Amino acid sequence: MSFTLNRRTALRGMVNGMAVAVGLPLLDAFLDGNGTAMAATGAPVPVRFGTWFWGLGVNPPRWYPSKIGADYDLKEELAAIAPLKHKVNILGDFSLPLDGKPNLPHISGGIGIRTGMAIASDRGLPAPSFDVAIGDMIGTRTRFRSLELSATGDPRNSLSGRGNGNLNPAEVSPAALYTRIFGPDFRDPNSATFTPDPALLARRSVLSGVADQRQALHARLGAADRQKLDQYFTSVRQLEKQLDVQLTKPEPMQSCVVPKSVADRPVNAEIENVMANHQVMTDLLVMALACDNVRVFNMNFNNGASSLTRIGSTITHHQLTHEEVMDNRLGYQPEVTFYVNKCMEAWTYFIKALDAVQEGERTLLDNALVFAHSETEFAKFHTIDNIPMMTAGSAGGRVKTGLHITGEGTPVSRVGLTLQQLMGVPVDKWGTDSMETNKPVSALIA
Numbered sequence: 001m002s003f004t005l006n007r008r009t010a011l012r013g014m015v016n017g018m019a020v021a022v023g024l025p026l027l028d029a030f031l032d033g034n035g036t037a038m039a040a041t042g043a044p045v046p047v048r049f050g051t052w053f054w055g056l057g058v059n060p061p062r063w064y065p066s067k068i069g070a071d072y073d074l075k076e077e078l079a080a081i082a083p084l085k086h087k088v089n090i091l092g093d094f095s096l097p098l099d100g101k102p103n104l105p106h107i108s109g110g111i112g113i114r115t116g117m118a119i120a121s122d123r124g125l126p127a128p129s130f131d132v133a134i135g136d137m138i139g140t141r142t143r144f145r146s147l148e149l150s151a152t153g154d155p156r157n158s159l160s161g162r163g164n165g166n167l168n169p170a171e172v173s174p175a176a177l178y179t180r181i182f183g184p185d186f187r188d189p190n191s192a193t194f195t196p197d198p199a200l201l202a203r204r205s206v207l208s209g210v211a212d213q214r215q216a217l218h219a220r221l222g223a224a225d226r227q228k229l230d231q232y233f234t235s236v237r238q239l240e241k242q243l244d245v246q247l248t249k250p251e252p253m254q255s256c257v258v259p260k261s262v263a264d265r266p267v268n269a270e271i272e273n274v275m276a277n278h279q280v281m282t283d284l285l286v287m288a289l290a291c292d293n294v295r296v297f298n299m300n301f302n303n304g305a306s307s308l309t310r311i312g313s314t315i316t317h318h319q320l321t322h323e324e325v326m327d328n329r330l331g332y333q334p335e336v337t338f339y340v341n342k343c344m345e346a347w348t349y350f351i352k353a354l355d356a357v358q359e360g361e362r363t364l365l366d367n368a369l370v371f372a373h374s375e376t377e378f379a380k381f382h383t384i385d386n387i388p389m390m391t392a393g394s395a396g397g398r399v400k401t402g403l404h405i406t407g408e409g410t411p412v413s414r415v416g417l418t419l420q421q422l423m424g425v426p427v428d429k430w431g432t433d434s435m436e437t438n439k440p441v442s443a444l445i446a
Contacts (some may be wrong), residue, residue, distance in 0.1 A: 008094070045396065048294075049370070050368065053301065053372070055373075056317060062076045063078055068405075098384075110375035111159065131296060149300065152301070152302050154269075155170050173264070188258060253357075275345070287356055301343055306339065370392045373390070414439055
């Protein structure tokens with residue numbers, strides 16, 4: 001029997017007089033010689049983007065490498081990344097100018113990095129975070145435009161949103177995350193059969209059916225309400241696109257394996273549970289990426305004013321940064337450093353999980369760009385210049401890796417501009433006031 005081999009190829013036969021078909025996964029035969037594109041169509045293997053946030057910074061002398069450039073040294077608090085050091089960039093010595101505005105502890109730093117703006121008050125995101133702009137470019141052809149996750153149990157633990165004070169709420173329960181991704185609405189891309197869900201068809205029809213009324217209402221409103229309505233219908237248009245995706249048979253994905261269901265477990269800020277929940281949520285997110293259900297994500301390990309604590313303790317990570325006395329012999333706060341080390345252990349687990357998924361000759365991490373950062377440099381003094389940042393993955397070959405890059409005091413908004421440009425966002429400059437910049441971090445660009 002002969003047949004043409006392509007991504008739509010199915011094995012067909014007869015069983016007990018009935019015709020059957022079995023679809024094929026994303027075989028290497030469907031890829032080009034480098035495993036980076038589909039041989040038949042030239043369509044690239046998906047490139048993903050995500051952020052990973054941890055709160056309360058680091059001990060700078062114990063975290064930042066001494067050597068600039070390639071083959072950087074690993075200090076004590078970065079030692080955990082050693083196995084993947086060649087795929088991780090360390091970014092330091094970038095400034096966050098406030099232009100006379102106050103330094104709002106545990107707020108100004110994270111929001112400044114994500115929006116390129118210095119904020120005057122704690123009223124949520126003043127402008128869209130750069131991950132939203134990236135999601136608008138690469139997240140419109142997947143079931144979820146993005147997934148926001150928090151391992152500490154707080155849905156408000158998020159730095160993602162479209163501005164006007166709004167945040168994209170984070171999923172906090174591993175069990176709920178499993179249902180959201182792999183529950184009744186999940187369509188296995190490697191299944192031989194596909195039947196559009198009638199309920200989704202109905203929802204899509206309802207949304208399409210109000211287009212005329214939408215335009216008529218827009219014409220009757222004032223400028224402020226039009227802006228609010230435009231923002232709302234941007235989300236509606238995203239929902240329409242996502243429904244279109246769910247009503248279309250998905251392309252097969254070689255690495256997609258539906259995980260086993262996840263049982264309910266404690267969700268709180270106790271470090272033992274946070275580490276466990278982060279691992280489960282990481283594993284679910286990795287498979288959602290492998291199944292091409294999502295291409296943009298925001299993982300929040302802990303929150304800015306970190307509420308992490310230990311089982312049986314009433315003292316939080318945040319309290320310790322201000323109340324624990326510096327150990328003169330060690331030169332740092334040992335109890336605080338325990339949490340810094342846990343954050344870095346979690347980060348290492350995250351990137352290892354991405355790197356364990358093979359996609360042709362590359363891994364899922366190689367086909368992704370993950371940006372990790374905190375909201376302060378040294379939490380005891382709420383410093384916001386030289387906030388620790390990292391990238392992992394090469395975005396399918398677009399990003400150089402294994403480097404320690406210094407910003408030499410230039411605005412941190414250069415990093416946000418670079419990330420957007422690497423992901424295809426058509427932006428020449430980004431940021432406001434002293435953080436407005438048109439200078440990407442060229443050392444990152446391959």
